[in-house]
Every structure is written in C-alpha cells, then in structure tokens.
Amino acid sequence: MPESTMSKGKSWAEQVDEGDDGVLSGVLPPNTEDYDEKKGLKKITEYKYNEEGKIVKTVKTYKTETIKVSQSIAKRKTWKKFGAAERDPPGPNPSNTILSEEIFMQFVNNTDQSKPEEEEDPLGKLKNQKIVQCRICKGDHWTTKCPYKDTLAPLQEKLAEDQRNTVEPVPAAAGASAGAKTVGGKYVPPSMRDGASKGRGESMASQRKDEAATIRVTNLSEDTRESDLQELFRPFGPISRIYLAKDKVTGQSKGFAFINFHRREDASRAIAGVSGFGYDHLILNVEWAKPSGQQ
Amino acid sequence: MKPIMLHGHERSITQIKYNREGDLIYSCAKDSQPNVWYSLNGERLGTFDGHNGAVWCIDVDWNTTKVLTGAADNTCKLWDAQTGQCVSTLETKTAVRSCGFSFSANYIMLTTDKTMGHPCEIFIFDVRDGGQLLSGDPLQKVSIPISDSKITSAIWAGLDENILTGHENGELRQYEMKTGDMLNTSKGHNKQINDIQPSKDGMFFITASKDFTAKLFDMETLEPLKTYKTERPVNSASISPLFDHVVLGGGQEAMSVTTTSTRIGKFDARFFHEIFEEEYGSVKGHFGPINSLSFHPDGKSYSSGGEDGYVRVHYFDQTYLDFRFEY
Structure with a gap:
C-alpha cells in the first residue's frame, strides 16, 4: 500500500x-x-x-x-x-492524513556532561589571563603580529587624528561650562555636570540609555564569530555586550550583529569608523540599532 | 522519523488506543465522532457516528470485532468493528468517563461521573447476554458514595477478575468484579490520576497524574515501584513492550496555555528509562499538551493524541532501536 x-x-x-x-x-x-x-x-x-x-x-x-x-x-x-x-478512495485521504516534516528524537545525556566542564575550567581561566596585548586590536599577541595591522591600524590613526581636531577648538571657544567639563578633580555641582540639561528622571531612563549606545552591524560574512567582532570594535571603546545572530541549527552567523557600547560617543565613532569598511569580502553596514520593544 | 498526522477530529483528542495486533488505531475526541485508522499509512478506515457529545474513552476487544465508546451524552455504545454500525447503546445517568473490554471480551466495564447529585458508579455487563445490554441491567454495579472521590480512569486487571480504578484525589483501588468488594487501596498520587495503562504482560501498570509524576505500580499489590518526575502535569503514560522504556505525555493544562508565557518544548513526549527513572530523550511535535499516548504493541512505533486535535503516529528511527542506556 x-x-x-x-x-x-x-x-x-x-x-x-x-x-x-x-x-x-x-x-x-x-x-x-x-x-x-x-x-x-x-x-x-x-x-x-x-x-x-x-x-x-x-x-x-x-x-x-x-x-x-x-x-x-x-x-x-x-x-x-x-x-x-465511506466515499474516500483507496489509500490515505490527503485531507485527513498528512505527512509531517522530519523530526528527530532528542537524546538527553545527563551523566556525561557535568564532568568535562569542571576539568576545562582551570584551563579556561589561564586562557583569559593576558600576558601579551596587541595595541591595535587588544588581542592576545604582539602588535607587530596583529592580523589587522594593515586594515585597522591606519583606521585608528585617522580616528585619533579626528578626535584631536575636534577636541582642540573647544577650550578656545568655550567659557566656564566647557572648562568644568575638561578639568578633573574639581567639584562640579550636579546641575553643571554633563547631561544635566537632559532633565530629571534620568535614573528611570538608564535602561534606555544603555540601549541608546547600541549599534547594528549588517552584511557580515557567514564565518564571522563573536571574537572577530570583539577585535573589530574594541578599539572604539569598552563594549558591554555583543550579540551575533546565529542560525540555531548550523551555528553559522546570520549576517548581522548588535554591539552595546558603554558610551554613546564610542558607538557613534564606531559607526563613523567602520561603516563602509571592507571586512572579509563584504562591505559592512553599521547604523544605530532601533530600540527594541515599545516604550 | 516522519510522523504521520491524522486529522480526523475537530476538537482535542481524549484517548487513543491500538488494537492488539497494532494494525489499527482507535481515536476519540471531544467531538462526537470516534475514528479508526490504519497505523501503517495513516489511512482512515472509518468513523463511528451516533454520539451526541464529547467521547471520553474508547476500547477495542482482543480480536478486533467490537468497539466500545463512552461519551458525555450519558451513553456507552458498542459498535461492530468492521462495519462501524452501533450494536447496542447503554444509557447511564451521567457522563461515561472510562470503559473497557475484559481480557476475554466477555465482559465490559464502564464508570460514570459524579454530577447532578448522582454518585460515581462502576457498571459491569456480560456482553454474551443480550438481555443485559438490552435492558441496561448490569451484571454488577458498584456505587461509590458521593462524599468520595470520583473515578477518573479505570482498567481491567488480573484476567477478568478485578477492576483497577484511579481517582480524582490520586487514590488507586482494586474492586473484585464478581462481588463488587474493594480488595485493595493505595494512595498512589497527590492529585488526579489521568491515565492508567498496563504493561504487556499485565504484571505492572503505569499511572499518569496531575501531580507532575508518573508511577509504576505492581498490579497485584498496588505497591509503587518507580516514579518518573517531570515539571508539568502528566496526562498519559505508556510502557514499551520492547525495551525498558516508558513514555510520558502532558504539558500545561489546556486552560492555562494562553495565560502563561510561551515556553516551547513543554509539549513533547518524554522518554524515561523504566528502571533508572531517568529521562533520556524527547520527541517534539504537538502544539498543545499531549492528552493520550500509546506504544504500538511491537514497540517500534508510538502514537500521541494532543489538545491540538491531531494524532501523530511516529515510527522510530534506527537510532532509537539501537539506543542503549548507559549505566
């Protein structure tokens, strides 16, 4: 049959x-x-x-x-x-009998999993201790041996230059308020501090602020790993979180990622610096992430 | 494996059963039309038309000549398995909750709900005596006092001698068929027993309960032997006739599915080792809790019926048949 x-x-x-x-x-x-x-x-x-x-x-x-x-x-x-x-023709009637898609029994192995993890732990700790740090990508190797020496180093130099250019004119033009910003160690009343103009209730907005420093990177190649993104974006400033969208089954990257910076300025510099940057064989597209969920 | 989905019901499945040789699957649902299917290819053989309410239970005798169904329209019907014609109708005062043929198929038993001031009752009829079926005058009747907990699941036990009942408060009881006396009782679970299924040789039985566990009991002494723990109500459980495996089906209660967060993977059939009580595998597929499941008598396939109204017939892959539990 x-x-x-x-x-x-x-x-x-x-x-x-x-x-x-x-x-x-x-x-x-x-x-x-x-x-x-x-x-x-x-x-x-x-x-x-x-x-x-x-x-x-x-x-x-x-x-x-x-x-x-x-x-x-x-x-x-x-x-x-x-x-x-009664009136069905011989054989299964397609309206009643449906062949569903292939599924597999998922085997759970409780006993084998716990032990290897414990053994791996001390090794993992050693790995994280950095003895050598690259000045370009902050990786675990000498600066001269950095794989991004040719691509990232000129980029960083250019960025550093830009920063100098933008910072310099400020003290010349600005008065007291700008002085308060740059001079450290001196007491600054809260009303004079950075972001005071944004108004009250900032503690409530802190979560949103966190999201505001998030950028979206698209057009990544399939082979991209989280560590690659770490290396690429760390020069711009401290990163709080990297989310790389991956296929559940194959584990390959889906071609986009979200990077959370601690500071919004770093994020904006990253956008300016990496957008249009050739990575692997693709040209990266970097922009502000749209806020997730509705406020 | 590629499960075959049987879509013959418009509402949630209440019970499914294989016949003794496993070539047919009987299914009943909260709609009024029980179905019968060829298990091999999922072809529908027919429907049993005549009930007027949710059908709670279905059973087929050992040589597949007669089918018994019990429904919420206060009737229990006996059907001809080949033609699908209703042979006789037994009227009850309340909904029929569970029914079954004895091993020899000479007797049938049915249990009714405790509602509208009527007590929960067990009826036993001798099928060979046409007069009993015609008059609705049973061979044996056991009435459980209204103050007591009602029967939610029942099977025949011990070669046509006893009836084993599972109650709403989690209690298990053994009634002698001839005298109607209670032989044995045991507090098996803390909450309602949803399903009882015997092992192939009838020495053990497994219960599925709302208290998040399924338990294996000795048929004779009602002594609990093994406990399979999950984190959700268990609606049905079945013992593999081939390996030392049991399969559990359940999930959140249907009424709470929409009000709690969507946690996928709660509706899968879960496979436990019968002796070590350890979960070793699961099969996904249903979109709601599994209400009833059953192993094929040869143990190489199993079927599950869910709240989503589908019966899914699964033929195990070679990986399952080759799987050996490591210990």
Missing part, C-alpha cells in the same frame, strides 16, 4: 505553458498511471483546471511496499471504509 505520498506542483512557467496548450486544444489530457514494478514506484499524473481556468498538472509518486502480515491483519486491510470515510 502507498506508504508515502509526494505531490509536486510544476513551476508556474510550465503551468502557464501547459495552460495555453490546453486552452488551444480545449481538452484535458487523460490522466495517466505509471507503475514501475521493479522499484515499486507508482506515478499518477492528473490534469485539472484551476480557478483561473488554466490546466494544472499534478504528479503524485507513491512508493509501494509489500509487508508480510498475519492473516487477520490482511483481512482487516480489505474492510470497506465506513462512516465519514
């Missing part, structure tokens, strides 16, 4: 072609049934008009399997259908 059904619709182009033919001749081609006894495959080709009056060809392929069963089961197999199924 048919064990699995597979119905394949043809591509729309072919349907249109066939539809035209059908309209011209005005007759539906007869339904055909092919049976390949060796392979046990039955192929049923059906033609019918769809709502638009075009001919649709449906090819159903059944795999026939012969299973030896006891007499009583074989006898029951010949029973006539009854009740609501």
Whole structure:
C-alpha cells in the first residue's frame, strides 16, 4: 500500500505553458498511471483546471511496499471504509492524513556532561589571563603580529587624528561650562555636570540609555564569530555586550550583529569608523540599532 | 522519523488506543465522532457516528470485532468493528468517563461521573447476554458514595477478575468484579490520576497524574515501584513492550496555555528509562499538551493524541532501536 505520498506542483512557467496548450486544444489530457514494478514506484499524473481556468498538472509518486502480515491483519486491510470515510478512495485521504516534516528524537545525556566542564575550567581561566596585548586590536599577541595591522591600524590613526581636531577648538571657544567639563578633580555641582540639561528622571531612563549606545552591524560574512567582532570594535571603546545572530541549527552567523557600547560617543565613532569598511569580502553596514520593544 | 498526522477530529483528542495486533488505531475526541485508522499509512478506515457529545474513552476487544465508546451524552455504545454500525447503546445517568473490554471480551466495564447529585458508579455487563445490554441491567454495579472521590480512569486487571480504578484525589483501588468488594487501596498520587495503562504482560501498570509524576505500580499489590518526575502535569503514560522504556505525555493544562508565557518544548513526549527513572530523550511535535499516548504493541512505533486535535503516529528511527542506556 502507498506508504508515502509526494505531490509536486510544476513551476508556474510550465503551468502557464501547459495552460495555453490546453486552452488551444480545449481538452484535458487523460490522466495517466505509471507503475514501475521493479522499484515499486507508482506515478499518477492528473490534469485539472484551476480557478483561473488554466490546466494544472499534478504528479503524485507513491512508493509501494509489500509487508508480510498475519492473516487477520490482511483481512482487516480489505474492510470497506465506513462512516465519514465511506466515499474516500483507496489509500490515505490527503485531507485527513498528512505527512509531517522530519523530526528527530532528542537524546538527553545527563551523566556525561557535568564532568568535562569542571576539568576545562582551570584551563579556561589561564586562557583569559593576558600576558601579551596587541595595541591595535587588544588581542592576545604582539602588535607587530596583529592580523589587522594593515586594515585597522591606519583606521585608528585617522580616528585619533579626528578626535584631536575636534577636541582642540573647544577650550578656545568655550567659557566656564566647557572648562568644568575638561578639568578633573574639581567639584562640579550636579546641575553643571554633563547631561544635566537632559532633565530629571534620568535614573528611570538608564535602561534606555544603555540601549541608546547600541549599534547594528549588517552584511557580515557567514564565518564571522563573536571574537572577530570583539577585535573589530574594541578599539572604539569598552563594549558591554555583543550579540551575533546565529542560525540555531548550523551555528553559522546570520549576517548581522548588535554591539552595546558603554558610551554613546564610542558607538557613534564606531559607526563613523567602520561603516563602509571592507571586512572579509563584504562591505559592512553599521547604523544605530532601533530600540527594541515599545516604550 | 516522519510522523504521520491524522486529522480526523475537530476538537482535542481524549484517548487513543491500538488494537492488539497494532494494525489499527482507535481515536476519540471531544467531538462526537470516534475514528479508526490504519497505523501503517495513516489511512482512515472509518468513523463511528451516533454520539451526541464529547467521547471520553474508547476500547477495542482482543480480536478486533467490537468497539466500545463512552461519551458525555450519558451513553456507552458498542459498535461492530468492521462495519462501524452501533450494536447496542447503554444509557447511564451521567457522563461515561472510562470503559473497557475484559481480557476475554466477555465482559465490559464502564464508570460514570459524579454530577447532578448522582454518585460515581462502576457498571459491569456480560456482553454474551443480550438481555443485559438490552435492558441496561448490569451484571454488577458498584456505587461509590458521593462524599468520595470520583473515578477518573479505570482498567481491567488480573484476567477478568478485578477492576483497577484511579481517582480524582490520586487514590488507586482494586474492586473484585464478581462481588463488587474493594480488595485493595493505595494512595498512589497527590492529585488526579489521568491515565492508567498496563504493561504487556499485565504484571505492572503505569499511572499518569496531575501531580507532575508518573508511577509504576505492581498490579497485584498496588505497591509503587518507580516514579518518573517531570515539571508539568502528566496526562498519559505508556510502557514499551520492547525495551525498558516508558513514555510520558502532558504539558500545561489546556486552560492555562494562553495565560502563561510561551515556553516551547513543554509539549513533547518524554522518554524515561523504566528502571533508572531517568529521562533520556524527547520527541517534539504537538502544539498543545499531549492528552493520550500509546506504544504500538511491537514497540517500534508510538502514537500521541494532543489538545491540538491531531494524532501523530511516529515510527522510530534506527537510532532509537539501537539506543542503549548507559549505566
């Protein structure tokens, strides 16, 4: 008996072609049934008009399997259908019997998992201790051996230069308030501090502020890892969180990531610096992340 | 594995059962039309038309000649398995909660709900005596006092001699079929027992309870042997006839699904090792809690019926059949 059904619709182009033919001749081609006894495959080709009056060809392929069963089961197999199924043709009715997609049993292994983790722990601690730090990407190697020496170093220099240019004119032009900003150690009343102009209730907005320093990086290559992003964005300032969207099954990157900076200024510099930057073989697109959820 | 989805019910499934040889699956739901399917390819053989309310329970005799259904329309119907015709109708005062053929199929038992001032009752009929079915005058009747907890699940036990009942308060009881006396009782669970299924040889049975556990008991002594713990109500449990495995199905209660946060993976069938009481695997698929599940008599496939109205027939992959629990 048919064990699995597979119905394949043809591509729309072919349907249109066939539809035209059908309209011209005005007759539906007869339904055909092919049976390949060796392979046990039955192929049923059906033609019918769809709502638009075009001919649709449906090819159903059944795999026939012969299973030896006891007499009583074989006898029951010949029973006539009854009740609501009375008029159903032989074989499963596609409206009642649906073959669902492939799923797998998930095995849980409780005993084996806990031990290796403990063993790995001291090694992991050692790994995090940095003996050598690269000045360019803050990685775990000498500056001269940095893989981003050619790409990131000029970028950083340019950024540093930009910063100098923007910082310098400020003290010259500004008066007392600007002085209060730059001079450290001196008491500054809260009303004079940075961000005082933003108004009250800042403690409530702190969560939002956190989100405000988030940037979205798109057009990442599939091989991108979180560590790569860390290396790429760390030069701009401290990062609180990196979220790289990954495929659940394959673990490959989906091509976009969110980076949370501690400071909004760092984030804006990162946008200015990395947007349009060629990474792997793609050109990165960096912009402010839209706030998640509604406020 | 590629499960076969059987879509013959419009409402949630209440019970599913294989016949003895496993070639047919009987399913009943909260709609009034029980279905029967070929387990091999999911083809629908037919429906049993005639009930007027939710069908709570279904059973088939050992040689697949008769089918028994109990419904909320206060009737229990006996059907011809081949033609789907109703052979006789037994009227009760309240909804029929569980029903079953005895091992020899000479007797049937049914239990009713405690509602509208009527007590919960067990009825036993001799099917060979046509007069009993016609008059509705049972061979044996056991009435459980109104103050007592009602029966939520019941099966035949010990070769046509006893009836095993699971109660709303978690109690298990054994009644002698001939005299109607209570032989044995045991406080099996803390909450309602949703399902009882015997092992293949009838020496043990497994209970599924609302108290988040399923337990394996000795059929004779009602002594609890094993406990399978989960973190949600268990609606149904079945013992594998092939391996030392049990499968549990359940999930949040249907009424609380929409009001609590969506936690995916709560509605999967969970496989435990029968002896070590340890979970080793799970199968996903249903969109709501599983209400009833059952192993195929050969142990190489199982089916589950859910609150989503689908019955899913799963044929195990070779990986399951090759799987050996490490200890």
